[in-house]
Each structure stands twice: as structure tokens, then as C-alpha cells.
Amino acid sequence: MRIAVLGTGMVGKTLGPGFARLGHDVVIGTREPAATRSRGDWEVDLPLLPFREVGEGADLVVNATSGQGSVAAVQAVGAEVLAGTVLLDVANPLDFSAGFPPTLTVKDTDSLAEQIQRAAPQARVVKSLNTVNCAVMVDPGRVGDGSTTMFAAGGDTEARQVVVRLLEDFGWRDIIEFEELSAARGMEMWLPLWVRLMGRLGTADFNLKLVR
């Protein structure tokens, strides 16, 4: 599958190589490739393309930008390019402008995933992976016996299945699907507790296991 990962922060730097290890053809999208390449910390050996080109021919586009830049990034990729494409959103609408702990830029009656859906109305948006640290996203075995829970929300069943298969390839076994993208509201509102837990536990290598 050709996968375009948007974002060159920690999440993009982890997910891009993660998808490549699964055998996919991965390209990374950024605002200005030259600026990203000149950064001291960019050492990912994957093609780097500007947002306006990166979505061309992609079977899956993954939003791994920071929450505050996500809608602009999706708009830069282009709603026409994204029409019919599966768009996996793993970002969180965290606002660190007032320091720590962060607040949420959108919540409760709306979500970042829904904002992205509105920015690319014909994209097939699925929310997933945002509930864990990026190292855990691609390697659920980092936490306990590897059987913790992942969520996937989206109204397009086929698109959700594309994402679920990728989750399974990463090693996720307990995947709970929601048939409405609006379930992303709850998935994003998990972050404030996640952030407190990270502070309390002193590690990001944790996750919830849904016991029922």
C-alpha cells in the first residue's frame, strides 16, 4: 500500500518507519521539505514531499501532525486529492499555549477528527491510535503482555477495516470499533487523563485495557 504520513514530529518519525517495516511504500509530507531536511534531528530515510504533492496516488493518508496544525495540513494536501482516500487521524487537539497540563482546542460536541472530515468532506476519515504514545502505536508489546485495547472510529466500514488490518499488523489484538466518527470526541477527551497518568507514572509506556 502507498502510505503518505503527514508530519515530521515524533509521531511522523515513528509511524513512517513503522509502516515501512510492514512492507508499505511510505512517503512523508511536510510544509517545506528543505526546511525539514535542514533540521538537525531529521534522519528518517523516507521520501519527503510537500503536503500539496504527498497525497497523490496514496492509498492511505495518515495525519500525524500536531493537533493545532492538522486542519491546515489536510487543506494543504487538498480535499480533491483526498476524495475517496482513507484518512487515518492519529492526532490530538492539545493546546500547550498556557503551559502544562495542556487543554483541548476542541472537545465534547466536536472533535479534531470531525474538523478534519469537514476540511476534506469526501475523505474516508478514521480515528485511531491517538490514545497511546507513538512508540506504543507501532509496538503494543511495549506495554504489559501486549494485549491492551485500541479504538478505531469512523462511519466508513471498509475504511475502518483498512485501518484495523494495519493495527493488527502492528500487533494490536483487542480493537474496539465505533461506527460513528463522533466517537473520536471521547477518544480525544481521554488525553487529559492520559497526560495526568504520564506525570503520575513517569512513563509514556502505558495504556488502558478494557476489561469486560
Place this chain on the structure above:
Amino acid sequence: MRIAVLGTGMVGKTLGPGFARLGHDVVIGTREPAATRSRGDWEVDLPLLPFREVGEGADLVVNATSGQGSVAAVQAVGAEVLAGTVLLDVANPLDFSAGFPPTLTVKDTDSLAEQIQRAAPQARVVKSLNTVNCAVMVDPGRVGDGSTTMFAAGGDTEARQVVVRLLEDFGWRDIIEFEELSAARGMEMWLPLWVRLMGRLGTADFNLKLVR
């Protein structure tokens, strides 16, 4: 311990007898005892007192009213009566006025627990138990092998310990404490995901286990 439980809905009807089974001296607070007694569904065999009397002599006051009535209930008990008293808040600020799923009346930069703290500035407020259904609150063994996770947030260490001991008496073993009441924001913002999960799983007998 003398425990005053505020609220005569499902949560109060479950927690009151739950504390009584642990050997505590329990009284239930309501706006109008006569109105509560005349309800067809009130069959709890515990003293019923008006809010303005129920807090007198209580070692612990438990807010088990609906989120939207919680601040008024605490005000009716009286900030003077509550001064120095441990106040366990188990409520959630759910707003069902626009139907299902509910939204939150307060979130992100504030919480119901903090609203309650402001209504009773000298009470020793602890947030806990709000993350599970009331049947699970008093019987964590209903879920899996009984080892799921409970949170307790509050700035008063001694008050938090009073609550933690009660949680342990109910059978909770994995209790994560937060030293700031503002951690209640994240605990309350867990509810939107909880509500979706209840719909998806078709049961309220579930909980998260924090794996680390």
C-alpha cells in the same frame, strides 16, 4: 464512620447500602424526604434527611446526586457544615438535555469536583468512583478478575487516604492517586468514551485496567 450520602437516584441507592454493609452509620440526604418516600421506587432502609440536616456530625459526605444538581445540593448541605469534612464526589457533569450521547456541562479547564470545592471552600474534596457504573463502584469483582483500576484525586492527603481505605474495603486493589483535585477534569472527561463503550458493549459492567 458516619457517612452522609447525598442523592436518592441509582448511585445513592447503591452507595448508601454499600457503605452500610461495610459497617458504617449511613444517612441519606435529599431535598424533600417526604417526596422521596412517596416515590414508588424508594425502598432503601436507611434514614432519610433533608440536605440541610444530613451533614451534621458526618465524618464523610458523599455527593451522589446528578451532576446538574450537585452544586445546589452541596450548597443546601451548607459550606459551614462541610468545613473540615471529607467530601467524596462521585458525580459526573452529564447533560442529557440534547439527548444521547450526553455532553458535559463543565470540562477541560474546570471540573464538577472543582465547582463543588468552590461551593464548599473548606471541605476536603476528593474525586473518585465516577469512572465506573454504580454497581461496579461497590463491587469491583463484577468486572473481570476484579483487578481493574480506580482513581482518587484531591489535594488533602489525609482525606484521600480516608477515601482510599473505603475503596479498599469495597475490594478495589489498583488505586491510582492524584495529588491535585484538577485531575478530576480528566476523570470526568473519560465519561464520553465510557458512554460510547457502554453502547458498543451493551453493558455497564466494564472498566479500564491501567497496564504499565
